[in-house]
Amino acid sequence: MGTRRQITGFSNPTVKLLRALRDKKHRRREGRFLAEGLRLLTDARAGGRLPEVLVMAEGRDPHPLLADLEAAVLAAGGDVIETSADILSKITGKDNPQAVAGVFAEWDTGLGTLDRGAAPIWLVAQALRDPGNLGTMLRTADAVGAGGLILIDDCADPFSVEAVRASMGALFTVALGQARWDEFLGWLRAGPGQLVAASLRDAVPYRGAPYQAPCFVLVGNESRGLPEDYEAACDLRVTMPMKGRADSLNAAVAGAVLAYEVLASLGR
Amino acid sequence: MGTRRQITGFSNPTVKLLRALRDKKHRRREGRFLAEGLRLLTDARAGGRLPEVLVMAEGRDPHPLLADLEAAVLAAGGDVIETSADILSKITGKDNPQAVAGVFAEWDTGLGTLDRGAAPIWLVAQALRDPGNLGTMLRTADAVGAGGLILIDDCADPFSVEAVRASMGALFTVALGQARWDEFLGWLRAGPGQLVAASLRDAVPYRGAPYQAPCFVLVGNESRGLPEDYEAACDLRVTMPMKGRADSLNAAVAGAVLAYEVLASLGR
Numbered sequence: 001m002g003t004r005r006q007i008t009g010f011s012n013p014t015v016k017l018l019r020a021l022r023d024k025k026h027r028r029r030e031g032r033f034l035a036e037g038l039r040l041l042t043d044a045r046a047g048g049r050l051p052e053v054l055v056m057a058e059g060r061d062p063h064p065l066l067a068d069l070e071a072a073v074l075a076a077g078g079d080v081i082e083t084s085a086d087i088l089s090k091i092t093g094k095d096n097p098q099a100v101a102g103v104f105a106e107w108d109t110g111l112g113t114l115d116r117g118a119a120p121i122w123l124v125a126q127a128l129r130d131p132g133n134l135g136t137m138l139r140t141a142d143a144v145g146a147g148g149l150i151l152i153d154d155c156a157d158p159f160s161v162e163a164v165r166a167s168m169g170a171l172f173t174v175a176l177g178q179a180r181w182d183e184f185l186g187w188l189r190a191g192p193g194q195l196v197a198a199s200l201r202d203a204v205p206y207r208g209a210p211y212q213a214p215c216f217v218l219v220g221n222e223s224r225g226l227p228e229d230y231e232a233a234c235d236l237r238v239t240m241p242m243k244g245r246a247d248s249l250n251a252a253v254a255g256a257v258l259a260y261e262v263l264a265s266l267g268r
Numbered sequence: 269m270g271t272r273r274q275i276t277g278f279s280n281p282t283v284k285l286l287r288a289l290r291d292k293k294h295r296r297r298e299g300r301f302l303a304e305g306l307r308l309l310t311d312a313r314a315g316g317r318l319p320e321v322l323v324m325a326e327g328r329d330p331h332p333l334l335a336d337l338e339a340a341v342l343a344a345g346g347d348v349i350e351t352s353a354d355i356l357s358k359i360t361g362k363d364n365p366q367a368v369a370g371v372f373a374e375w376d377t378g379l380g381t382l383d384r385g386a387a388p389i390w391l392v393a394q395a396l397r398d399p400g401n402l403g404t405m406l407r408t409a410d411a412v413g414a415g416g417l418i419l420i421d422d423c424a425d426p427f428s429v430e431a432v433r434a435s436m437g438a439l440f441t442v443a444l445g446q447a448r449w450d451e452f453l454g455w456l457r458a459g460p461g462q463l464v465a466a467s468l469r470d471a472v473p474y475r476g477a478p479y480q481a482p483c484f485v486l487v488g489n490e491s492r493g494l495p496e497d498y499e500a501a502c503d504l505r506v507t508m509p510m511k512g513r514a515d516s517l518n519a520a521v522a523g524a525v526l527a528y529e530v531l532a533s534l535g536r
Contacts, residue, residue, distance in 0.1 A: 132400055139521070140516070142516040168516075207532055241528075244413060244438070248408070260508065268509075
């Protein structure tokens with residue numbers, strides 16, 4: 001059984017440690033990240049992940065899901081901390097924090113953890129810098145039943161508070177891979193898989209393009225798009241109508257429109 | 269001709285006035301809003317809108333587009349202010365501000381300003397609360413060549429710094445309407461127009477649904493979706509496959525997937 005305790009001081013070392021998890025450097029060192037809100041923690045549990053530490057605000061409304069979660073965390077050897085709403089707000093960095101937050105261990109996001117045969121469609125993002133876009137793509141991956149989201153090169157940190165929040169819990173239900181481009185390409189070419197780029201160059205219309213499962217839908221950086229040699233390495237380059245300015249579409253939106261087209265094309 | 273002057277003090281009343289424009293109450297009172305960055309200001313000019321006040325940081329890199337813009341603002345009777353990077357940062361509320369920002373007059377967003385015959389497709393959002401989603405929908409409207417984006421009920425402020433930023437300039441190129449639901453419905457029913465809801469209830473598959481121009485694609489609030497009676501008032505309710513949890517898709521993403529389907533269906 002884990003322990004249950006109360007923290008009342010802002011300068012408590014645990015408070016400092018939890019607060020530091022908002023910083024990427026500290027997350028890397030600790031291998032831990034923060035998720036806040038009962039909804040997210042419930043999704044996490046449904047996805048098979050329990051927090052190592054559960055932090056709850058005093059004076060919260062009682063909730064049967066929260067009571068269940070607390071018992072599950074203690075039974076699994078985790079810690080439960082009760083503290084003031086002010087201190088919880090300091091930890092999460094939000095003025096109006098949810099009544100509960102959890103500290104989770106990061107998990108292995110190596111490509112070796114992914115099973116390409118698990119789904120007909122996968123999402124791949126290269127140098128995606130906005131944590132909100134990353135969270136949105138996790139939600140899209142969940143919606144289209146993708147095998148997972150693979151992050152290539154220097155993307156936003158999927159374990160950042162902003163990405164976790166924007167994922168609305170999909171971080172816990174969608175498989176996640178992280179790799180450099182060369183490593184990804186080596187992994188991809190070691191088995192079946194069609195790599196499709198959303199592109200403006202040398203591309204065919206995205207409607208009716210010859211998609212094949214497992215289809216890996218690749219979108220590039222928000223402002224620069226994909227490097228030319230990355231596009232050249234793709235099996236298929238498709239383009240969407242752009243009636244306005246050249247870079248109208250948000251990267252996560254382009255990925256979603258393309259993913260739904262692939263889904264329909266593959267008849268799933 | 270407008271005037272050109274320098275501001276060196278943080279407590280200068282103009283600085284306070286500009287800074288206050290980040291606040292919705294002050295924007296409403298002044299009928300003015302802030303946009304930052306040369307890219308945005310250039311898009312604005314291309315869309316026929318010049319700032320009333322142009323604020324530039326000292327020590328910026330010279331740029332021909334900026335010099336052009338400065339001359340145009342002065343010729344139109346606007347003011348040009350030079351100030352320190354620190355003060356510009358205080359005005360825009362960004363740690364790393366762009367070298368230039370502009371103050372624009374808000375424009376009329378009444379439904380009477382919109383021409384429904386201008387395009388085969390329109391985007392409509394109800395109670396969209398996230399300024400990032402609003403900006404993303406403006407970009408999508410630009411991409412699909414929509415007649416405009418119509419905001420229903422209490423949406424995020426399209427003139428907020430966050431929405432303007434997320435729109436990547438599309439605020440200046442896409443027509444914008446704002447109305448309460450009853451007013452919108454009255455306007456819509458006074459002429460041709462098919463209202464289509466992205467829905468989970470009593471809906472047909474979104475692929476191959478009988479879309480008709482001008483088609484108004486309606487998405488609801490990020491967490492609550494559309495009110496039931498709003499959905500009932502629509503001409504067509506369509507649903508997208510959701511292979512994961514019920515509310516996987518981000519509202520702006522759902523709108524974009526649907527808008528691209530309508531675009532393809534109408535053969536534009």
